[in-house]
Amino acid sequence: MSFFLRTNYQIYHATHSPQTFFYKYPVQSISQLASPPFLSIYLTKNQSIRLPGSYSSYSKMASHIVGYPRMGPKRELKFALESFWDGKSSAEDLQKVAADLRSSIWKQMADAGIKYIPSNTFAFYDQVLDTTAMLGAVPARYNWNGGEIGFDIYFSMARGNASVPAMEMTKWFDTNYHYIVPELGPEVKFSYASHKAVAEYKEAKALGVDTVPVLVGPVSYLLLSKPAKGVDKSFSLISLLDKILPIYKEVVAELKAAGASWIQFDEPTLVKDLDSAQLQGFTKAYSELESSLSGLNVLIETYFADVPAAAFKVLTALKGVTAFGFDLVRGSKTLELIKSGIPSGKYLFAGVVDGRNIWANDLSTSLSLLQSLEGVVGKDKLVVSTSCSLLHTAVDLVNETKLDKEIKSWLAFAAQKVVEVNALAKALSGHKDEDFFSANAAAQASRKSSPRVNNEAVQKAALALKGSDHRRVTNVSARLDSQQKKLNLPILPTTTIGSFPQTVELRRVRREYKAKKISEEEYVKAIKEEINKVVKLQEELDIDVLVHGEPERNDMVEYFGEQLSGFAFTANGWVQSYGSRCVKPPIIYGDVSRPKPMTVFWSSTAQSMTKRPMKGMLTGPVTILNWSFVRNDQPRFETCYQIALAIKDEVEDLEKAGITVIQIDEAALREGLPLRKSEHAFYLDWAVHSFRITNCGVEDTTQIHTHMCYSNFNDIIHSIINMDADVITIENSRSDEKLLSVFREGVKYGAGIGPGVYDIHSPRIPSTEEIADRINKMLAVLETNILWVNPDCGLKTRKYAEVNPALQNMVAAAKLLRTQLASAK
Numbered sequence: 001m002s003f004f005l006r007t008n009y010q011i012y013h014a015t016h017s018p019q020t021f022f023y024k025y026p027v028q029s030i031s032q033l034a035s036p037p038f039l040s041i042y043l044t045k046n047q048s049i050r051l052p053g054s055y056s057s058y059s060k061m062a063s064h065i066v067g068y069p070r071m072g073p074k075r076e077l078k079f080a081l082e083s084f085w086d087g088k089s090s091a092e093d094l095q096k097v098a099a100d101l102r103s104s105i106w107k108q109m110a111d112a113g114i115k116y117i118p119s120n121t122f123a124f125y126d127q128v129l130d131t132t133a134m135l136g137a138v139p140a141r142y143n144w145n146g147g148e149i150g151f152d153i154y155f156s157m158a159r160g161n162a163s164v165p166a167m168e169m170t171k172w173f174d175t176n177y178h179y180i181v182p183e184l185g186p187e188v189k190f191s192y193a194s195h196k197a198v199a200e201y202k203e204a205k206a207l208g209v210d211t212v213p214v215l216v217g218p219v220s221y222l223l224l225s226k227p228a229k230g231v232d233k234s235f236s237l238i239s240l241l242d243k244i245l246p247i248y249k250e251v252v253a254e255l256k257a258a259g260a261s262w263i264q265f266d267e268p269t270l271v272k273d274l275d276s277a278q279l280q281g282f283t284k285a286y287s288e289l290e291s292s293l294s295g296l297n298v299l300i301e302t303y304f305a306d307v308p309a310a311a312f313k314v315l316t317a318l319k320g321v322t323a324f325g326f327d328l329v330r331g332s333k334t335l336e337l338i339k340s341g342i343p344s345g346k347y348l349f350a351g352v353v354d355g356r357n358i359w360a361n362d363l364s365t366s367l368s369l370l371q372s373l374e375g376v377v378g379k380d381k382l383v384v385s386t387s388c389s390l391l392h393t394a395v396d397l398v399n400e401t402k403l404d405k406e407i408k409s410w411l412a413f414a415a416q417k418v419v420e421v422n423a424l425a426k427a428l429s430g431h432k433d434e435d436f437f438s439a440n441a442a443a444q445a446s447r448k449s450s451p452r453v454n455n456e457a458v459q460k461a462a463l464a465l466k467g468s469d470h471r472r473v474t475n476v477s478a479r480l481d482s483q484q485k486k487l488n489l490p491i492l493p494t495t496t497i498g499s500f501p502q503t504v505e506l507r508r509v510r511r512e513y514k515a516k517k518i519s520e521e522e523y524v525k526a527i528k529e530e531i532n533k534v535v536k537l538q539e540e541l542d543i544d545v546l547v548h549g550e551p552e553r554n555d556m557v558e559y560f561g562e563q564l565s566g567f568a569f570t571a572n573g574w575v576q577s578y579g580s581r582c583v584k585p586p587i588i589y590g591d592v593s594r595p596k597p598m599t600v601f602w603s604s605t606a607q608s609m610t611k612r613p614m615k616g617m618l619t620g621p622v623t624i625l626n627w628s629f630v631r632n633d634q635p636r637f638e639t640c641y642q643i644a645l646a647i648k649d650e651v652e653d654l655e656k657a658g659i660t661v662i663q664i665d666e667a668a669l670r671e672g673l674p675l676r677k678s679e680h681a682f683y684l685d686w687a688v689h690s691f692r693i694t695n696c697g698v699e700d701t702t703q704i705h706t707h708m709c710y711s712n713f714n715d716i717i718h719s720i721i722n723m724d725a726d727v728i729t730i731e732n733s734r735s736d737e738k739l740l741s742v743f744r745e746g747v748k749y750g751a752g753i754g755p756g757v758y759d760i761h762s763p764r765i766p767s768t769e770e771i772a773d774r775i776n777k778m779l780a781v782l783e784t785n786i787l788w789v790n791p792d793c794g795l796k797t798r799k800y801a802e803v804n805p806a807l808q809n810m811v812a813a814a815k816l817l818r819t820q821l822a823s824a825k
């Protein structure tokens with residue numbers, strides 16, 4: 001009898017001889033798995049296993065996974081969600097896809113031998129929004145009338161609906177994941193309104209998997225929320241603890257009744273710079289919960305950075321808490337705190353397997369670290385874990401059939417990380433899998449010594465940049481004058497951020513070209529037609545500075561990654577960014593260089609179609625860095641300088657080709673800001689420097705734009721000014737125009753600035769009046785002659801039916817104000 005067998009890195013065709021599987025040959029394509037039988041068992045190469053008894057009966061080692069990607073290996077959840085939103089499938093269909101995904105994830109972890117398997121890390125949109133639903137904290141505008149929160153209220157909060165805008169969405173710490181920001185105030189009535197955590201626990205249990213239910217901890221929940229509209233900005237969110245804890249108690253009681261023996265509270269805000277009042281919130285919350293939690297093992301999970309000493313002290317003194325989880329990849333200083341001060345008798349969940357990256361773990365180094373920790377907390381109290389939820393890494397390397405073999409051997413995605421965690425736990429318990437460890441050691445050695453990683457010329461050029469400054473010689477106001485002479489733009493010039501809708505047809509063209517189903521000629525023709533359509537549309541709309549629409553790009557980072565040396569890319573390495581939207585971060589494995597121009601052909605083609613200025617469109621070095629999986633064998637700034645040099649070459653080639661406005665997007669500059677304030681200055685210094693390197697060599701008459709989205713800039717406004725761009729467009733409308741407050745407070749901004757006039761992440765179409773109103777608010781704090789009018793961000797996720805009227809209204813609003821300003825003179 002023959003089977004397919006999944007190992008950690010490969011799918012094998014296997015034969016079954018009475019009690020043992022033997023590998024026969026590697027299966028080349030995943031499509032061969034179409035017909036059963038297919039056994040999902042994780043094994044290491046050259047290892048055979050005995051079935052049935054021995055495999056399932058060996059006792060589970062002390063291993064734990066903080067959380068797991070929810071989209072599915074082929075983005076099954078994405079397609080199910082979008083089909084449901086489009087009215088093409090039912091709520092039951094969506095529930096079924098979700099249940100299947102959850103069940104396969106739980107079984108996969110159970111099969112791999114993980115002891116502490118998380119539940120409730122699944123979400124239809126976002127785990128913070130799930131918590132808002134659990135607490136019944138639905139803003140009044142959604143007209144919720146109590147009862148269990150269903151899809152319509154839940155998705156209205158996430159995405160808005162025809163009559164009500166969505167809740168704010170913002171970056172989850174320093175990741176590319178976005179969460180829905182709770183809107184709270186003294187008037188909010190909390191109630192237990194979503195039983196999802198308990199339902200998931202029971203669902204797993206029914207499948208034979210006893211899980212650790214995961215909740216966003218009460219203190220982090222409050223610290224990640226914002227005062228609702230109309231609530232005083234100085235309102236103390238933490239003061240709401242008294243109101244939400246009773247609901248947490250209800251949830252805990254229900255989980256206990258359902259049989260849970262562990263519970264995990266994610267309290268990642270513990271890694272931030274908290275003040276003593278905020279820290280006291282933890283003490284208060286967990287003392288309050290102590291009696292409800294009795295009888296349960298309670299894990300407080302932290303991640304993404306070091307836990308500061310003061311927070312560590314508070315954390316380890318919490319009542320009723322039996323276990324602490326730490327990120328030991330990004331939080332190496334926490335290690336010293338653990339060694340010198342973890343209370344005895346508590347469990348240590350040691351996050352040694354990186355949840356933020358795709359590199360295979362250096363198992364022997366991790367094992368030594370874990371062994372040293374055993375000496376600190378005791379053998380029976382050490383649990384091997386991931387540094388954070390695996391939500392932030394790709395799902396399964398097994399689906400990467402086209403990836404270069406050598407590079408593949410250096411990698412581990414979520415499914416492989418689960419195996420690594422377990423291998424480490426087994427090794428600790430004296431059952432080290434020597435084959436697995438030696439294969440891993442060989443891969444580590446090959447990565448260190450591979451000549452493909454090094455490019456000496458690039459290293460030298462990047463090294464030469466350090467320590468020196470790079471800026472344009474003329475100051476920004478003089479440059480703007482020279483540019484205006486050339487561009488002759490009206491006041492309140494209108495523009496868009498770059499991308500236009502990515503239609504099904506467009507995706508098909510790109511896909512078929514990639515799969516070599518259509519010729520280069522046909523592809524170029526189709527893309528040119530698309531650009532022409534977008535150009536004509538913008539001319540009809542009477543937009544002043546045009547874009548080509550980015551139809552040739554799958555993604556603003558991946559597109560450049562595909563063309564730069566030192567990058568590898570995956571076929572299925574998707575990571576959730578928000579809701580159903582995913583990104584496929586390229587992998588930077590070596591020194592970066594630009595073999596040839598990347599965008600010049602498309603930009604000059606687009607410019608030839610119009611007399612209006614056409615913006616060249618590039619992604620900046622910091623954003624390419626922050627939205628890629630970055631090599632971990634050299635400091636990040638070194639990689640960033642290398643990318644900056646490659647983009648500089650592109651900027652100069654665009655200028656030579658006659659492009660006079662060049663936008664260099666730094667959408668992710670703010671997001672890369674370290675979580676700890678003490679590290680901000682160093683990061684901002686090299687990040688801003690990298691940006692300036694890209695355009696320090698252009699003529700005064702070449703207008704450099706940059707764009708940023710989803711960020712709070714108020715704390716880094718001086719660095720933004722220091723980027724010295726001629727024009728910046730910034731997301732603004734979905735965060736209550738917080739951005740404008742910095743100018744209200746008197747910060748002088750002399751360059752062009754376009755705070756977004758409408759939210760592009762919602763299907764809702766803003767009216768002319770609404771947009772005019774927004775522009776007026778901006779004019780109250782910004783000089784008329786520097787203000788630009790543009791949407792918040794690119795339009796690629798929208799449909800033309802939304803984009804056309806929205807832009808029409810935007811241009812109408814700009815014209816309305818121009819007339820008003822002219823007559824007011």
Ligand SMILES: Nc1nc2c(c(=O)[nH]1)N[C@@H](CNc1ccc(C(=O)N[C@@H](CCC(=O)N[C@@H](CCC(=O)N[C@@H](CCC(=O)O)C(=O)O)C(=O)O)C(=O)O)cc1)CN2
Pocket residue numbers: 176502507510511553554555556557558571577578580581582583584627796797
């Ligand atoms: N990297 C990055 N991060 C970002 C942003 C961004 O634009 N890029 N924007 C901000 C908001 N986040 C966003 C993240 C994703 C998307 C987005 O639209 N993602 C697309 C995927 C984009 C993509 O790469 N699409 C490819 C791949 C198409 C595809 O789905 N192909 C199928 C079919 C392949 C086949 O049949 O052969 C597949 O791979 O399964 C393309 O269009 O060319 C999606 O989820 O739908 C938008 C905003 C913040 N972070």
Ligand SMILES: [Zn+2]
Pocket residue numbers: 497667707708709792793794
């Ligand atoms: Zn943007």
